[in-house]
Amino acid sequence: MKSLYIGALDIGGTKMAATVANAQGPLARVTQPTVKTGSRRAPAEQGIALLEAACAQAGIERSRLHAVGVSSCGPFAQIDGMVALATPNICGARAQRADLPNDWDTIPLEQVLREQFGMVSIENDCVAAIVAERTFGAVRDEPDCVYATWSTGIGFGLCVDGRVLHGKRGNAGHAGHMLMSDQSDALCGCGNRGDLEALISGRGLGARQGQSARDLFTAARNGEPAARAAAAQAAQWFGRALYNLTATLDTRIFVIGGSVWEHHGDWLTPIVLKEIEMRLPVLTQGVSIVPAALGTLVADIGALGLVMPPDWISQWRDTQPWGALAALSMHMPAA
Amino acid sequence: MKSLYIGALDIGGTKMAATVANAQGPLARVTQPTVKTGSRRAPAEQGIALLEAACAQAGIERSRLHAVGVSSCGPFAQIDGMVALATPNICGARAQRADLPNDWDTIPLEQVLREQFGMVSIENDCVAAIVAERTFGAVRDEPDCVYATWSTGIGFGLCVDGRVLHGKRGNAGHAGHMLMSDQSDALCGCGNRGDLEALISGRGLGARQGQSARDLFTAARNGEPAARAAAAQAAQWFGRALYNLTATLDTRIFVIGGSVWEHHGDWLTPIVLKEIEMRLPVLTQGVSIVPAALGTLVADIGALGLVMPPDWISQWRDTQPWGALAALSMHMPAA
Numbered sequence: 001m002k003s004l005y006i007g008a009l010d011i012g013g014t015k016m017a018a019t020v021a022n023a024q025g026p027l028a029r030v031t032q033p034t035v036k037t038g039s040r041r042a043p044a045e046q047g048i049a050l051l052e053a054a055c056a057q058a059g060i061e062r063s064r065l066h067a068v069g070v071s072s073c074g075p076f077a078q079i080d081g082m083v084a085l086a087t088p089n090i091c092g093a094r095a096q097r098a099d100l101p102n103d104w105d106t107i108p109l110e111q112v113l114r115e116q117f118g119m120v121s122i123e124n125d126c127v128a129a130i131v132a133e134r135t136f137g138a139v140r141d142e143p144d145c146v147y148a149t150w151s152t153g154i155g156f157g158l159c160v161d162g163r164v165l166h167g168k169r170g171n172a173g174h175a176g177h178m179l180m181s182d183q184s185d186a187l188c189g190c191g192n193r194g195d196l197e198a199l200i201s202g203r204g205l206g207a208r209q210g211q212s213a214r215d216l217f218t219a220a221r222n223g224e225p226a227a228r229a230a231a232a233q234a235a236q237w238f239g240r241a242l243y244n245l246t247a248t249l250d251t252r253i254f255v256i257g258g259s260v261w262e263h264h265g266d267w268l269t270p271i272v273l274k275e276i277e278m279r280l281p282v283l284t285q286g287v288s289i290v291p292a293a294l295g296t297l298v299a300d301i302g303a304l305g306l307v308m309p310p311d312w313i314s315q316w317r318d319t320q321p322w323g324a325l326a327a328l329s330m331h332m333p334a335a
Numbered sequence: 336m337k338s339l340y341i342g343a344l345d346i347g348g349t350k351m352a353a354t355v356a357n358a359q360g361p362l363a364r365v366t367q368p369t370v371k372t373g374s375r376r377a378p379a380e381q382g383i384a385l386l387e388a389a390c391a392q393a394g395i396e397r398s399r400l401h402a403v404g405v406s407s408c409g410p411f412a413q414i415d416g417m418v419a420l421a422t423p424n425i426c427g428a429r430a431q432r433a434d435l436p437n438d439w440d441t442i443p444l445e446q447v448l449r450e451q452f453g454m455v456s457i458e459n460d461c462v463a464a465i466v467a468e469r470t471f472g473a474v475r476d477e478p479d480c481v482y483a484t485w486s487t488g489i490g491f492g493l494c495v496d497g498r499v500l501h502g503k504r505g506n507a508g509h510a511g512h513m514l515m516s517d518q519s520d521a522l523c524g525c526g527n528r529g530d531l532e533a534l535i536s537g538r539g540l541g542a543r544q545g546q547s548a549r550d551l552f553t554a555a556r557n558g559e560p561a562a563r564a565a566a567a568q569a570a571q572w573f574g575r576a577l578y579n580l581t582a583t584l585d586t587r588i589f590v591i592g593g594s595v596w597e598h599h600g601d602w603l604t605p606i607v608l609k610e611i612e613m614r615l616p617v618l619t620q621g622v623s624i625v626p627a628a629l630g631t632l633v634a635d636i637g638a639l640g641l642v643m644p645p646d647w648i649s650q651w652r653d654t655q656p657w658g659a660l661a662a663l664s665m666h667m668p669a670a
Contacts, residue, residue: 075617086617094617144503158583160502165495167585168479171618172495175583179575183518190615240514248493248510248583250502280525282410282421282429283506 007054007065007117008303009047011072011109012125013089016043017329018050019300020058020065023312025321028057029300032332036090037101043090044112046335057330067119069306071128071299072109076170082110083122083170088189096189121306123166126173128302129292130157130164133255135305135313136322137293144252146245147292150238151258152202160249175245176201180237196241200234202260217264235268239275246276247283257292265291297325342389342400342452343638344382346407346444347460348424351378352664353385354635355393355400358647360656363392364635367667371425372436378425379447381670392665402454404641406463406634407444411505417445418457418505423524431524456641458501461508463637464627465492465499468590470640470648471657472628479587481580482627485573486593487537495584510580511536515572531576535569537595552599570603574610581611582618592627600626632660 005027010017017031030053035046047070055062077086084106085091091107092100113120123131130139130147139145143162149155154176158165165172181194186208188198198204202213209216209230220231242254256265269289276284294301301322308316316322340362345352352366365388370381382405390397412421419441420426426442427435448455458466465474465482474480478497484490489511493500500507516529521543523533533539537548544551544565555566577589591600604624611619629636636657643651651657 075615077617156583160495160500160507161498163496163498165584167495168587168621169585169617171585172583174585174615174618175579177582177615177618178579180514180517182516192614244510244513244579245583247512248491248507248580249500250504250506250509252503279527280410280509280512282412282504283509283512286503 004066004309005060005064006304006307007051007068008300008307009051009068009070009072010125010299010303011043011047011070011085012299013073013087016046016050017300018047018054019304019325020051020054020060021304023309023315025316025319026304026325026328027060028054029325029329030054030057030332031329033334034090035335036092040104040107041112043085043107044109047113048116049335050332053332065117067121067307068113068117069128069303069308070109070113070120070122071125071303071306072122074124074171075174076124077106078169079106079108079111082108082114084108084110119307122170123302123306124155124157124170124173125299125302126155126157127164127166127170128157128306129257129298130159130255130302131305132294132298132302133292134159134164135308136301136317136320137255137298138290139253139255140317142253144250146242146249146251146254148242148254148256149258150200150256150260154197154201156245158245158249175241178241178244180240196237199237205230205234213260214263217260217267221264221267232271235271236275238268239272242272242289243276243279243284246287247280250283252287254287254289255292256289257295257298261291262295294322297322300325339401339644340395340399341639341642342386342403343635343642344386344403344405344407345460345634345638346378346382346405346420347634348408348422351381351385352635353382353389354639354660355386355389355395356639358644358650360651360654361639361660361663362395363389364660364664365389365392365667366664368669369425370670375439375442376447378420378442379444382448383451384670388667400452402456402642403448403452404463404638404643405444405448405455405457406460406638406641407457409459409506410509411459412441413504414441414443414446417443417449419443419445454642457505458637458641459490459492459505459508460634460637461490461492462499462501462505463492463641464592464633465494465590465637466640467629467633467637468627469494469499470643471636471651471655472590472633473625474588474590475652477588479585481577481584481586481589483577483589483591484593485535485591485595489532489536491580493580493584510576513576513579515575531572534572540565540569548595549598552595552602556599556602567606570606571610573603574607577607577624578611578614578619581622582615585618587622589622589624590627591624592630592633596626597630629657632657635660
C-alpha cells in the first residue's frame with residue numbers, strides 16, 4: 001500500500017493549502033494566498049499547481065495521485081453539472097465589497113480538477129469537517145452528529161443515520177442562514193435579516209456591538225455587564241439554532257469548532273445546552289455537545305478523509321499522523 | 336411472486352388501519368378507532384389483531400406475512416433499544432388534555448410487533464409519506480425532497496441524497512417544532528412559544544384566530560381583510576420554514592399535503608414560493624413546490640413502501656393498485 005498516494009486541497013477565502021499523503025500519513029503540505037485575479041479558472045489551476053508543488057516536496061510524480069479530496073468554502077453552484085464556487089469570499093460579483101479584484105460570478109472547480117485527476121471529491125468545508133471529526137476526531141463513527149463552526153461566519157456539516165449530507169448542489173449545512181428572529185434587523189452578508197449568522201457570527205457581532213467577538217466574549221467573562229448580556233444572548237441564539245437542528249434531524253451530538261468556541265466554549269456550553277434541553281424532552285434527551293478535536297487543520301484532514309482508502313483509517317487512528325501537518329507545511333508567497 | 340404477502344399499519348391518534356398486499360396490489364384493509372385504554376401493550380396488540388383481520392378478509396394466514404411496515408404518529412421514544420410511541424395523541428401522560436383515559440408515558444410498539452413478525456420497519460407518518468410520494472407519488476425517485484403536511488399539526492419527512500432521514504430515535508422531520516419567532520407568544524402543545532406549529536397549524540390558528548383554519552382561509556379567499564392578512568402571514572411563516580429547510584438540507588422540491596394545503600394550496604403557493612425565492616439565490620434557485628399526489632391514503636401506501644420488495648414497484652407504478660384501497664376498506668367498531 002506504500003505506493004498509493006492521495007491529494008487534498010483546502011480552499012479558503014484567504015489561503016489555499018495542498019497536502020499529499022500515503023498510507024503512513026501526510027508527506028508534504030504547501031500553502032499560498034488564494035488567487036483572486038486572472039481567468040475564472042485561476043483558483044482551480046492554483047490548486048493543481050499547489051498539489052504539484054506538494055508532490056515535488058514529497059518527491060513523487062503528480063501523476064501518481066490516486067484521488068484528490070477538496071474542502072472548500074461555499075456556497076457551491078454548478079457549471080455543466082459539476083461543482084463550481086459561488087463564494088462571496090472569492091467571487092467579486094457575489095460580494096458587497098470592493099476588495100475583490102475580479103468580477104467572477106461563479107468559478108469552475110470540479111471541471112478543471114477532473115481534467116487532471118481521475119477521482120475528485122469536493123465538499124463544503126464544514127461537510128469536510130464533519131467527515132474529519134467522524135473519522136479521526138471527537139465523534140468517531142457517530143451516526144447522528146452535526147459539526148458547527150462559530151467564527152467569522154457560522155457553518156454546519158450534517159450527518160444523519162451514518163451518512164454525511166450533501167444536497168442538490170452540495171450546499172447542505174448552510175443553516176447559518178436559517179431565519180431565527182422576526183424582530184431583529186441584524187443584516188447578514190447574504191442579504192437576510194435576522195438569520196443566525198447576522199445575529200451571532202463574529203462579523204455580525206462586530207458590526208452591531210462595535211467590538212470584535214473576541215473582545216466581547218473576553219469582556220463578558222471579565223464580568224462587564226453589557227458585554228455579558230450580549231454574549232449570553234448570542235449563546236442563546238446559538239442554542240436555539242442547535243435545538244432547531246435537533247428537531248429537524250434528530251441529532252445526538254454536536255461537535256463545535258471555530259475561534260469563538262475554541263476560546264470560550266467552556267463558558268458557552270451550559271447556556272447553549274440549556275436552550276436545547278429546556279425544549280421537547282423526547283427529542284432533546286441525551287443530546288450532547290463536545291469541542292472539535294482537530295483544530296485548524298480539520299479542513300485538510302477532512303479533504304484527505306473524503307478520498308482515503310478505508311483500510312488506512314485504523315492505522316491513522318493509532319498513529320495520528322496528521323499531527324505532523326503543521327510542521328510539514330511550506331508557505332509560498334502569492335502567485 | 337404471487338405467494339409473497341406484506342402487511343402495513345397506519346397508527347393515528349384517532350384510528351388505526353391495517354392493510355395486506357401482494358405483488359398485484361392491496362387485498363384488504365381494516366380500520367378501527369385507536370385503543371387508548373388497558374395495558375400499555377394494547378395499541379400494538381390492536382395492530383396485530385387488525386393485521387389478522389385484514390388477512391382473514393384476504394383469505395390468507397397471518398403467518399404468511401413476510402414483513403410489516405408501520406406508519407405512526409410520533410414522536411418516538413425507545414424502550415430496550417426498540418421504537419416506542421411517546422405521542423401526545425395516544426399517551427395520556429404526554430398530553431395536556433383530559434380526554435385520554437390512560438396514564439401511559441410511552442407505549443411499546445416495535446417490541447410487541449417483533450414477537451409476531453420477523454421483519455418490521457417503523458417510521459413516523461411524515462417519513463412514511465415521503466417514502467410513498469417518492470415511490471408512487473409526485474416526487475418519484477427525486478433525491479433531494481421534503482414532504483410537508485399542513486393540517487391540525489405540521490410535520491415533515493426529509494430526503495437528502497436519495498436517502499430518507501431517520502435520526503437517532505426515528506424523529507427526524509419534527510421541524511414543525513422549529514423556533515421561528517422571538518416575539519410571538521403563540522403556544523405550541525409541546526410547550527414551545529413561537530415554533531412553526533404554534534404559529535400556523537390548524538390547532539394554533541384556531542386557538543389564536545378564534546375560527547378554524549378552514550374558515551380562516553375561506554374568509555381570506557373571499558376577500559375578508561383581517562382573515563386575508565392572517566392567512567397571508569401564516570403562508571409567509573410556512574415559506575420561511577421551507578426556506579430554512581432549503582438552507583439546511585439543500586432541498587430541490589417540496590411535496591405538500593394535509594387538509595390546509597389540499598383546499599388552499601393554489602392560493603398559498605405563490606406566497607410561500609416568494610418567501611423561498613427572495614433569499615440566497617445560490618441555495619434557492621430551482622426550488623419548487625408540488626401538491627402531494629396520494630391524498631389521505633399516503634400513510635398506508637408509505638407503510639407498504641417501507642417493506643415492499645423492490646421488484647413490485649414498477650408494476651404498481653403501472654397499475655396504481657392503491658386506488659382500490661378506499662373501496663377495500665372495512666371499518667370495525669371500537670374494540
